[in-house]
Amino acid sequence: MYQYDNYDQTLVNERAAQFRGQTERFLKGELSEDQYRPLRLMNGLYIQKHAPMLRIAIPYGLLSSRQLRMLAHIARTYDKGYGHFTTRQNIQFNWPKLEDVPDVLSELATVQMHAIQTSGNCIRNVTSDHLAGVGGDELEDPRPYCEIIRQWSTLHPEFSFLPRKFKIAVNGAAKDRAATQLHDIGLQLVKNDRDEIGFEVLVGGGLGRTPIIGVTIRPFLEKKHLLSYLEAILRVYNRFGRRDNKFKARIKILVKELGKEKFTEMVEAEWAAIKDDLLLDLEEIERIKTFFQPPPYVTLADNPLLAEKTAHDSQFAAWFRHNTFPHKMPGYRVVFVSLKTPGKPPGDLSASQMDVIADLADHYSFGEIRVTHTQNLVLADVKQADLHDLWQRLKSLELATPNIGTATDIICCPGLDFCSLANATSIPIANGIQQIFDNLDYLYDLGDIRINVSGCMNGCGHHTVGHIGILGVDKKGEEWYQITLGGSSGKDASLGERLGPSVAKDQVCHAIEAIFQTYREHRLEDEAFLETVRRIGMRPFQGRVYGDN
Amino acid sequence: MEIIKDGHIVANDWRHLSDDEALPEQAVTVSLLRWKNERDRLLACSVPLGLRLNSDDSLEEIADDLKYFSIIVLEFRQFTDGRSFSLARLLRERYGFNGELRARGDFLRDQMFFLSRVGVNAFEPNGSANAQELLPALQEFTVKYQAAVDVKEPLYRRRK
Numbered sequence: 156m157y158q159y160d161n162y163d164q165t166l167v168n169e170r171a172a173q174f175r176g177q178t179e180r181f182l183k184g185e186l187s188e189d190q191y192r193p194l195r196l197m198n199g200l201y202i203q204k205h206a207p208m209l210r211i212a213i214p215y216g217l218l219s220s221r222q223l224r225m226l227a228h229i230a231r232t233y234d235k236g237y238g239h240f241t242t243r244q245n246i247q248f249n250w251p252k253l254e255d256v257p258d259v260l261s262e263l264a265t266v267q268m269h270a271i272q273t274s275g276n277c278i279r280n281v282t283s284d285h286l287a288g289v290g291g292d293e294l295e296d297p298r299p300y301c302e303i304i305r306q307w308s309t310l311h312p313e314f315s316f317l318p319r320k321f322k323i324a325v326n327g328a329a330k331d332r333a334a335t336q337l338h339d340i341g342l343q344l345v346k347n348d349r350d351e352i353g354f355e356v357l358v359g360g361g362l363g364r365t366p367i368i369g370v371t372i373r374p375f376l377e378k379k380h381l382l383s384y385l386e387a388i389l390r391v392y393n394r395f396g397r398r399d400n401k402f403k404a405r406i407k408i409l410v411k412e413l414g415k416e417k418f419t420e421m422v423e424a425e426w427a428a429i430k431d432d433l434l435l436d437l438e439e440i441e442r443i444k445t446f447f448q449p450p451p452y453v454t455l456a457d458n459p460l461l462a463e464k465t466a467h468d469s470q471f472a473a474w475f476r477h478n479t480f481p482h483k484m485p486g487y488r489v490v491f492v493s494l495k496t497p498g499k500p501p502g503d504l505s506a507s508q509m510d511v512i513a514d515l516a517d518h519y520s521f522g523e524i525r526v527t528h529t530q531n532l533v534l535a536d537v538k539q540a541d542l543h544d545l546w547q548r549l550k551s552l553e554l555a556t557p558n559i560g561t562a563t564d565i566i567c568c569p570g571l572d573f574c575s576l577a578n579a580t581s582i583p584i585a586n587g588i589q590q591i592f593d594n595l596d597y598l599y600d601l602g603d604i605r606i607n608v609s610g611c612m613n614g615c616g617h618h619t620v621g622h623i624g625i626l627g628v629d630k631k632g633e634e635w636y637q638i639t640l641g642g643s644s645g646k647d648a649s650l651g652e653r654l655g656p657s658v659a660k661d662q663v664c665h666a667i668e669a670i671f672q673t674y675r676e677h678r679l680e681d682e683a684f685l686e687t688v689r690r691i692g693m694r695p696f697q698g699r700v701y702g703d704n
Numbered sequence: 705m706e707i708i709k710d711g712h713i714v715a716n717d718w719r720h721l722s723d724d725e726a727l728p729e730q731a732v733t734v735s736l737l738r739w740k741n742e743r744d745r746l747l748a749c750s751v752p753l754g755l756r757l758n759s760d761d762s763l764e765e766i767a768d769d770l771k772y773f774s775i776i777v778l779e780f781r782q783f784t785d786g787r788s789f790s791l792a793r794l795l796r797e798r799y800g801f802n803g804e805l806r807a808r809g810d811f812l813r814d815q816m817f818f819l820s821r822v823g824v825n826a827f828e829p830n831g832s833a834n835a836q837e838l839l840p841a842l843q844e845f846t847v848k849y850q851a852a853v854d855v856k857e858p859l860y861r862r863r864k
């Protein structure tokens with residue numbers, strides 16, 4: 156992974172020192188609440204229901220074991236002993252004290268971490284594919300470009316006070332595991348007809364209140380133009396994006412109001428004026444690539460003992476089938492650490508679990524951990540021969556629930572339990588759905604289902620792109636839930652369609668069960684849930700959910 | 705009143721004329737609106753002229769007039785409005801303006817470093833702020849990843 160040199164280190168040190176000064180001035184009353192707000196937000200600090208919430212950047216989801224141990228230390232020392240991984244591959248702490256945050260940032264800086272631009276109206280943490288470099292279906296590893304963009308966007312002098320937040324995702328694989336169509340800018344590595352690799356540039360996707368799928372404004376961009384093109388887009392947005400209404404301030408609204416053609420024309424005109432001044436040197440790309448070389452794999456054959464182990468141990472077999480993923484190297488496997496233990500808040504991890512995972516990463520996976528946008532962790536490079544041992548260790552930590560990609564692997568925002576913007580709770584809804592499955596056969600029979608829960612229309616739980624989306628709404632002071640079906644954040648991105656009137660809290664699980672039943676009755680052979688929804692439409696589901704009353 | 709210019713504290717020698725004030729015999733800045741309405745009259749007086757731009761003013765339409773101004777003032781009505789950061793950069797890089805470029809009004813201390821990077825070389829804070837206390841804000845960071853007005857090469861060409 157990328158290693159800071161003197162420059163990178165100096166910058167995070169200076170940033171931590173700056174934030175210490177800002178916080179001191181605020182606590183002394185020299186900065187007003189309004190003046191301090193954008194400054195703390197640019198360091199990931201929200202003021203929430205119970206306490207401040209601190210969001211720490213995990214650039215494109217990549218962590219070293221040393222960094223994870225630091226997060227454990229922070230959870231233990233400054234928080235209540237746990238952290239929450241988010242859908243943007245970051246981690247949030249819910250209970251730090253405001254006056255401690257400067258210390259937290261100083262400690263993070265010692266392990267090359269920071270909270271820069273994890274919130275606020277600026278360019279946020281760049282996200283990517285959690286299987287980058289190991290998935291086998293990729294044209295090129297996206298992470299070097301993420302790092303290049305991270306550096307370019309860090310304290311960008313022109314684009315730190317945008318109309319609204321700005322999110323960029325980069326994907327290099329055939330499958331879109333980075334939700335590029337749902338970002339302000341999505342970059343997909345593609346090959347042109349001369350066999351050169353460059354980027355397809357998408358703009359104007361986003362979730363939140365007005366979910367929109369991004370549009371391609373440039374089918375092929377040469378790598379050397381990456382940064383100038385980004386600057387052109389950002390400049391058009393910074394100058395012309397709406398600032399009169401914060402709900403209309405995202406770039407997606409600008410693209411929509413101008414129309415794709417006009418917007419593209421403006422970007423291309425801006426780009427034409429700057430493209431030759433800001434070239435991304437190929438040597439720099441090569442330099443950054445050296446940090447993302449494959450780890451020292453040993454030459455192995457696919458492990459023959461594995462089949463035997465799975466034949467004899469059905470629990471291990473289930474975990475192997477659901478929580479591990481083929482690796483491009485023979486003899487290796489990608490392991491998902493499920494943070495979706497039924498009954499626990501999705502995405503939460505305790506300090507002691509973090510410490511052990513850091514040890515496991517050192518022992519089994521070259522000391523690296525990845526965070527997925529589905530709020531799980533990945534150990535990307537595990538020898539097949541080690542899988543059984545690793546599984547036992549994870550099981551003892553309650554981190555081996557064999558449910559990746561299934562209906563209990565729910566993406567969920569903090570909701571009313573923590574968030575002051577919430578209409579309704581979301582964690583109890585996720586836990587309630589998990590309880591439907593007292594037996595795993597039922598869960599596995601349903602196959603791949605992505606369920607997403609958000610406590611309000613800001614959509615931090617990505618409900619609009621869930622195969623099943625659940626959105627908390629406020630109905631005369633009570634918690635009700637709006638259900639959508641048919642969303643997806645993959646290659647075939649789509650926004651879910653409303654099933655019908657919202658349902659009361661105690662009816663959500665019944666409704667979800669009715670949806671499962673409808674699917675079971677209507678599916679054709681191997682048809683996945685999403686395919687069935689797309690084929691048969693809302694009607695049969697509506698009949699079953701609302702039919703009797 | 706004191707302002708910061710080129711890293712030093714200096715006296716403010718410009719008077720910011722409102723649109724209905726009579727022209728005095730001294731260096732003045734005028735709004736874009738007044739410039740558009742009274743262009744010929746203003747050019748006829750012999751006082752040095754400056755132009756004040758709001759964040760939503762269009763640069764494209766006055767590009768040819770920039771030669772008449774020895775100062776351009778970027779008015780900050782709200783510090784959260786980041787449009788002037790782009791205006792500054794365009795004035796310097798695209799329109800070749802090399803007079804004084806001043807930020808005035810409701811900018812934050814913590815924006816000064818960014819502003820200095822996009823070409824602003826003078827700072828006229830709101831009434832209560834103390835120029836002496838603001839000065840160190842320009843030095844809070846020594847690392848600059850991006851090419852901008854102040855450094856022409858991105859850090860990746862400067863790393864040693």
Ligand code: HEM
Pocket residue numbers: 201203208240241242243247319320322337338360361362363364365405567568569573574575576613614615616617
């Ligand atoms: C508890 C504190 C949180 C607050 C106050 C908060 C606030 C918000 C707000 C206001 C929006 C809407 C922004 C817009 O539409 O422009 C938003 C969107 C979002 N939030 Fe959060 N959020 C919180 C926690 C989280 C968590 C825990 C996650 C991840 C699980 C998350 C991930 C996201 C994502 C992915 C979006 C959608 C971005 C898009 O529009 O593309 N947030 N959040």
Ligand code: SF4
Pocket residue numbers: 568569570571574575576577578609610611612613614615616
């Ligand atoms: S979706 Fe709403 S309730 Fe959930 S975290 Fe975001 S803002 Fe809070």
